[in-house]
Amino acid sequence: MSVPVGAAASSARPGRVQLMVTCLVDSLAPHVGFAVVRLLERAGLEVEVPPGQTCCGQPAFNAGCWDDARAMARHTIDVFSRSDAPVVVPSGSCGDMVIHQAAQLLASDPDYADRARALASRTYELTAFLVDVLGITDVGARHNGRLTYHPACHGLRGLGLSAQPHALVDGIRDAQLCPLPEADTCCGFGGLFALKMADISSSLLARKIGNIEASGAETVVATDISCLLHIGGGLKRKGSAVQVRHLAEILAAPE
């Protein structure tokens, strides 16, 4: 690993972490999960993957089905509370759910309120973990080609992640970084919004894809598989040659 850049290296550097792989990565993009494992192991950490993890409950929470969301949040707390190691999650949406929303959702649950807060306090989105906790911005990544970075909204505004992913993207050798017009404008995924308000979602997607194409990038990279599912699906439908990659994939390549 390169010398850590930035003053944010935590004095209490953990030796083990738990991976919250997220239901979307688990089902649709397991290679991203393995990329995250590689990144963390290369940083000298032992990675635990608690069995029984399924879904943090965010889709249900966003849809207003809070009873179902609470059940899934409780299950998630159970799964990740068996170990006291910090939790790393490669998603701003799921990260925001576990770090902010679950504790509020379970605030009046006598059994889970404290445990939700405890889990929240040791859960980190991947880029925040690398940069803020481990103090790493250069992981030795290399990518030959034109890249543009799309900031996922929950990570950007829910978790305040901007400096961290940008620092990691900037550290990718050989990559030509193309600025993304209207970068901070939502891609239109929004969870079940993509189905319930499909027309508006698709309209926002068209706008995001237009901006990606205008950027001249060959690859669009993001920290959230949810955005990439939506953007990638739209690019594919359009017959575009532009690829989508989770940031972890690029940071962790080659194997």
Add this chain to the structure above:
Amino acid sequence: MTTAPANFYKRVDRALKDPAMRAAMMRATTRLVSSRAVGIGGLPQADQIRDHARAIRAHTITRLDYYLAQFEEAVRTRGGHVHWAATASDAVSIVADIARHYGAKMAVKSKSMVSEEIELNAALAAAGVEVLETDLGEFVVQIDGDHPSHIVAPIIHKSRRDIARLFQEKLQASDADVADVPQMTAFARRLLREGFLKADMGISGGNFGVAETGSLCICTNEGNGRLTTTLPRVHVALMGIERIVPTLADLGIMLQVLGRSATGQKLTVYSNIITGPRRQGAETEGDESDGPDHLHIVLVDNGRSRLLGTDLAEVLYCIRCGACLNTCPVYQEVGGHAYGSVYPGPVGAVLTPGLHGLAKWHDLPHASSLCGACREICPVRIDIPRMLLTLRDQATERGYSPAWITSGLWFFRQLAVRPALFRRAQALASFATRRIAKNGWIERMPGHFGRWTRTRDFPAFAPATFMTQWERRRR
């Protein structure tokens, strides 16, 4: 909204198929967002000022009964009248009664969102009072029989060609009159000037009421707000009960963020602070030279008090700057009319169901991807996404969520809390999706999932999930 379809999705569909409107929206909102960035960027210690502004609103709302009483007392001391309207129809009756009392037949009106909310103009017309909108955008809306699509910029959705055509068709404007924007503005000015000189009554809104002094602050750019509240002998002001600030100094803080957030202006051209009607002086001093002899302030509840003490109370902090509308990607795509209500955009998606109930308005809280841009831009830091989520929860509890979503998520939850079953379901989905996929992509999905594949491909599930592969590797 008589001309718009009753169904939210139909209104959205209509909006998305209107490229001219969408282009106008995009131009205007982008411009307003960048103007706002310059405006707030130029405010020294903007973060502290915004925190302070929020604290003033929060404090006032938690003591609203005290400050409303103080405001009323102060207005009365200056010789003004305060009326209390619990509902929209009460407010309308009050204004009609005031008009009748003074024998007013014609009123000029400056911009008031509350007056739109209570549908005042139609009711006054029925009561024999002609109302002339004098804010240029509202005037256009009135002539066109249309509705405003933005809190601050009512005709943001119209092109100059639309307006030229309208002036020619409805107002007999000549070609010269509509040759360009300055000409059109001058044409409207001449017409409206006649109205100002003849009107018996002026009706305005109120941006803020100052409790300590009983002052009403009206912020405008055109000057119609001043003419409306100066020339006619009677001034009627409509204001929501929540628009109170404690002192004139507090007002200054709000003014520091209002204009900058709305249009990027440090202040609107006229910040008009009215404390009572035209004053009669002692013998030596004499009376004030001009101004209305009678001031009537109508405080309108119309559902606001119901929000106090609830999770939705924070929406009452709103100062109606419109910044959340301008930055909202959904509002940018569909415009104001799609929301079907007086208050569109993010604040409207909370306020409208909040004031008028979810039965009719349960779609609005879902018209958001929860991106958080509204919360980020709000000068008083209102957490709109939090309240949208709360409304979604309430909508589900009251049975307004469609079955395919509630039962789908219920089913998903049953799997998600039973890991072994979850894995079996994943394996099944993997099998099924890989069957129908071509080169790993699915172009058509059945049922409601088809909403995805209308415009996007969906990837087949991985042959083996991460968890499965992980377990294999660890063996």
Add this chain to the structure above:
Amino acid sequence: MSDDRFNIMAAVAQRLRAGVMPPAGRHEHPGVPAVSAPSLSQDELIAHFTAEAEALTVVVHRVADDALAVSKVRDEIGRRGPRVLAWDDKWLNCQGLPDALRTSGITLESCWLPRDAAERRQRLAELDDVAVGLTGAVAGLADTGSLALVSGPGRGRIASLLPPLHIAVLRVSQLHATYAAFLAAHPGIEDVGSNLVLVTGPSRTADIEMTLTRGVHGPGEVHVVLIDA
């Protein structure tokens, strides 16, 4: 109407006592903002005020004394016609100005509006083609380039509102850095008159396609004669 007051106030009071205001907390009044306001020298005040006003297309005529103010105002009015809608003499706050204007053949129209409806309309019709309005001011605000005008006997609102050109006489001693500073220097300003207006530039609209047009209902031109005293 009193029934509604009772019900509304009762509802408000009941909700506030019974409910919880999120985010939870007592929400005390935050007092005065802890924002550092640099104290500006008079030159800095003048410079800021002028820069801000000029950015709004306000024309600022800086003059050393009342005599020079008089000739400046007389010239500007003379160019537009023989009538000006003016505040009463003493409120123009400029030695010799009213007399000089009258001597030049300029008619100073009074701002007084009759209370009777027909007389009022008549008077407004008479004033319709007056090209210039002339006022003093109670203050200038440097951070926004604003004029603060208070209404009162002999200080009609219409002077800064009806005619297409508004000329305001302002003295540098009336400049304040901010609205907050102005308020602090004028406690009880609400007792002075029923109308305090902050005028920040000429009347404008951008309602049509975001295209800026000046002089919609209020004056399209604002001049400030800023006297060095």
